[in-house]
Amino acid sequence: MKFLAASLMIVLTPFVCSGKKTLNIVPYPQKVEMGTGSFGMKGAPVFISGSLDKMSAKAAEEFAGRLSTVTGKKNDIIKEQTKKCISFDTDASLAREAYTINVERNGVRISASSYNGFLYAIQTIKQMLPAEIYGTECAKGARWKLPCVSISDKPRFAYRGMHLDCARHFFSVEEVKKYLDIMSVYKLNVFHWHLTDDQGWRIEIKKYPKLTEIGAYRNGTMAGHDFTSNDGIRYGGFYTQEEIKDVIKYAAGLGITIIPEIDLPGHMAAALASYPEFGCTGGPYEVWTRWGISKNVLCPGKEASFKFIEDVLTEVMDLFPSEYIHIGGDECPKDSWKECPDCQKRIKELGLKSDKNHSAEQYLQNYVTARVQKFVNDHGKKIIGWDEILEGNPAPGATIMSWRGVKGGIQAANMGFDAIMTPNKYVYFDYLQSKEKDKEPLAIGGYLPVDSVYAYEPYNGLKESARKYIIGVQANLWTEYIATNAHLEYNLLPRLAALSEVQWCNSENKNWARFKASLKHQTRIYDTMGYVYCKDVFGIIGLPGQERKASAK
Ligand code: ACM
Ligand code: ZN
Secondary structure, X not given: OOOOHHHHHOOOOOEEEOOEEEOOOOOOOOEEEEEEEEEEOOOOOEEEOOOOOHHHHHHHHHHHHHHHHHHOOOOOEEOOOOOOEEEEEEOOXXXXXXXXXXXXXXXXXXXXXXXXXXXHHXXXXXXXXXXXXXXXXXXXXXXXXXXXXXXXXXXXOOEEEEEEEOOOOOOOHHHHHHHHHHHHHOOOOEEEEEOXXXXXXXXXXXXXXXXXXXXXXXXXXXXXXXOOOOOOOEEEOOEOHHHHHHHHHHHHHOOOEEEEEEEEOOOOHHHHHHOHHHEOOOOOOOOOOOOOOOOOOEOOOOHHHHHHHHHHHHHHHHHOOOOEXXXXXXXXXXXXXXXXHHHHHHHHHHOOOOOOOOOHHHHHHHHHHHHHHHHHHHOOOEEEXXXXXXXXXXOOOOEEEEOOOOHHHHHHXXXXXXXXXXXXXXXXXXXXXXXXHHHOOOOOOOOOOHXXXXXXXXXXXXXXXXXXXXXXXXXXXXXXXXXXXXXXXXXXXXXXHHHHHHHHOOHHHOOHHHHHHHHHHHHHHHHXXXXXXXXXXXXXXXXXXXXXXXXXX
């Protein structure tokens, strides 16, 4: 944790927008009514109603503990509600993730009906306090007062996700937890964990040990954008099932569900390097050392391939309590299926024929999706797939993740499928944040500044009756060109803050000027919590140590 003595003097400065005072809270609450005066949090007793569930009561206690540490004065937990206290109480009439906060001169009343509701109320209160509340050091001189305000809040979308590709580059358990920590600051509730790809298999599967003995390591990595190069450095890593359980538990404590992704039938070169018998030619295959899409994909002509997938998914479903399992489905080249006698036999047996819309091989992928979906459904869970699974006829009950722009999500919603919007144009956080490519760290390309993320409206292009199928929004962070945690955080922040307003705020509550003004406070939070972030909105570009002034726009 970094502690800046200078920031001790910083007080909460509300942004004034068309005559109305607003607060530095991100995502901004749905309803805020400012009062007059303030309540001093330093040393105020904390009442936790017996109606709170155990986890919520623990979160309230932890908040009291944190407050005591940073203010230097103990906040006692009290059994009877008194006048001048911070009170946590259940209000069963509130929706699951909703909360209310009432700050008056003589006390603070916080209400919610669920764990996530209480967590979000606490996050909102923390954002109204000096950023030192996110640290662990005493900041006696800071102004530990809340402005009098009445807040009534709930999210616009139920699904508020952030993805991380741990296959192209591996991030440690501690780094993943830190990623989850900042997601929780912004009230996200889903972590989409991309665990397998051509360049590495990252999850221990007990029945197939070679997946991690062989598939978790590659013989070097291409350098920069040179697809012919190899740095010659063996690279890899994986999560044991015990580590995964630990991360799932940690995320649950932050109100975050983890959805694992096992990408299939494409993006499987690392799996095939481990078990070549599940490929069309039988190999040998290698864990890929360069980016792009390998043509070595799972062979659906062989019954053994399905047994393999089902065994893997059984262990995955046993590990992850999430109701959804992501089965990938993106970018599956059909070259090997066209040449493979087993695949062609399967196509014939199933009576699959090319038509004006799709090839027989595309319909074969549809068959794979449907079989895997049935298996997952039979285990009481649901599938999510990238928008390619719409090619052919997906089975009812699949959820579509729209990544090639918004059209997949719109098509899915029009067909009555639930959809999650992750359009590359607005929420691919591997894209560059400024137009000055030479000043930015290495990137895949693209251009996605924080204001473009902020501007995204998920209902655009959707007719009224289809809107209910958009269950939420997620940003994706692919890591082909991101090898370090500092670079990862640079790509994440502050775009994650902008994403959170797309996910949380009703469109009439979004306001770029108000959000931009609050970024200064957000960066104090990042500094206190020890995150790297992009300072492009403040005219600086580059990773720490390489920061340069942006050219005037
Ligand atoms: C994707 O970006 N290939 C889903
Ligand atoms: Zn085959």
